[in-house]
Amino acid sequence: MKTLLALCIVWVYCQNTFAQNATDNKLIVNAASDLLKMLDKAQLEKINYGYDSEERFNWYFVPKARNGLMLRDMDDKQKAAAMNLLKATLSQQGQEKAIAIIQLEIILKELEKAPPESDYRSPVKYYFTIFGTPDAKKLWGWRVEGHHLSLNFSSESGKIVSATPLFFGSNPGIVPSGEKKGYQILKDEVNFGFELLNSFSPEQIQKVILSETAPGDIITGNKRKVNALANEGITFEEMTPAQQKLFLRLLSVYIKNYPLGFSNELMIKIEKAGLNKLRFVWAGGKKYGESNGHYYRIQNDVILIEYDNTQNNGNHIHTVTRDLTNDFGEDILKKHYEQAHIKK
Numbered sequence: 001m002k003t004l005l006a007l008c009i010v011w012v013y014c015q016n017t018f019a020q021n022a023t024d025n026k027l028i029v030n031a032a033s034d035l036l037k038m039l040d041k042a043q044l045e046k047i048n049y050g051y052d053s054e055e056r057f058n059w060y061f062v063p064k065a066r067n068g069l070m071l072r073d074m075d076d077k078q079k080a081a082a083m084n085l086l087k088a089t090l091s092q093q094g095q096e097k098a099i100a101i102i103q104l105e106i107i108l109k110e111l112e113k114a115p116p117e118s119d120y121r122s123p124v125k126y127y128f129t130i131f132g133t134p135d136a137k138k139l140w141g142w143r144v145e146g147h148h149l150s151l152n153f154s155s156e157s158g159k160i161v162s163a164t165p166l167f168f169g170s171n172p173g174i175v176p177s178g179e180k181k182g183y184q185i186l187k188d189e190v191n192f193g194f195e196l197l198n199s200f201s202p203e204q205i206q207k208v209i210l211s212e213t214a215p216g217d218i219i220t221g222n223k224r225k226v227n228a229l230a231n232e233g234i235t236f237e238e239m240t241p242a243q244q245k246l247f248l249r250l251l252s253v254y255i256k257n258y259p260l261g262f263s264n265e266l267m268i269k270i271e272k273a274g275l276n277k278l279r280f281v282w283a284g285g286k287k288y289g290e291s292n293g294h295y296y297r298i299q300n301d302v303i304l305i306e307y308d309n310t311q312n313n314g315n316h317i318h319t320v321t322r323d324l325t326n327d328f329g330e331d332i333l334k335k336h337y338e339q340a341h342i343k344k
Contacts, residue, residue, distance in 0.1 A: 031085040032134035051132035057224045063147040068127035094257035154329030160262045162329030166321045173317040192250040214284025214295035218306040233281030273302040
């Protein structure tokens with residue numbers, strides 16, 4: 001009863017923010033297929049890999065060249081089709097964040113006073129990759145990736161079956177000057193985290209804060225395979241009902257980046273692994289913008305969420321969501337191979 005009540009609290013928050021339509025994989029298949037139909041042979045060679053290709057695990061969140069088809073190498077109609085795929089992939093909230101992260105490159109270029117001809121920071125340096133053939137029934141995947149954005153999805157039997165790693169970052173976390181001064185893309189990730197931190201008693205805070213120094217980045221980095229980190233911090237069970245409510249609100253910020261159908265399934269997996277086993281850990285400063293930065297994570301046996309804000313004097317955010325049981329759809333791929341072997 002306690003876990004059911006807690007789960008209901010999550011969805012009170014989520015239902016207020018999720019787009020009302022459930023996951024419709026036809027929209028995703030159609031969006032990916034429409035994009036592929038528009039491409040010439042050279043573009044198709046760049047964008048398309050086999051689903052079992054090692055390239056599917058080759059993910060980054062730093063500004064570097066990638067494999068795939070870059071927005072810069074598409075015409076306007078192709079770009080619109082590519083962005084339709086991105087939008088079909090995420091909830092309304094998720095797609096707004098992803099698009100804002102892409103556009104933030106323009107502001108970052110201005111803040112860094114880069115010359116006009118520099119393309120180091122650019123909203124067209126984002127890459128789209130299709131793994132396999134878009135199909136409502138078969139196993140296939142897609143990736144959208146560039147600076148501070150990495151979306152990794154797999155689909156089978158007409159629905160999303162894997163949607164991690166998912167990386168959202170923001171540099172700056174809060175725009176410090178110019179026309180967009182005060183602009184903040186990952187506002188809830190920041191504010192809800194601090195609100196939860198500030199709700200703990202002195203006794204609880206001793207468990208929550210592991211160190212006055214935050215790690216220099218998310219601990220898991222861009223590893224292909226990650227395991228649960230140390231069982232540190234405070235558990236959901238050790239929080240008061242009011243704190244549990246704040247904690248679940250923070251968790252829902254990350255879960256609701258996905259379409260409603262998938263986010264519901266992911267939350268059920270997290271609940272089955274034990275809400276009482278969920279842990280919250282904090283390191284670093286207790287205020288935004290302190291020079292030592294700040295970090296938190298949420299985890300149980302299924303989910304691992306990391307938030308780190310240490311670079312640029314604590315104004316450069318990295319967040320990642322990992323499914324410890326099915327990153328990159330590896331569990332689905334394993335079952336797929338096993339079934340294929342049985343059929344033979």
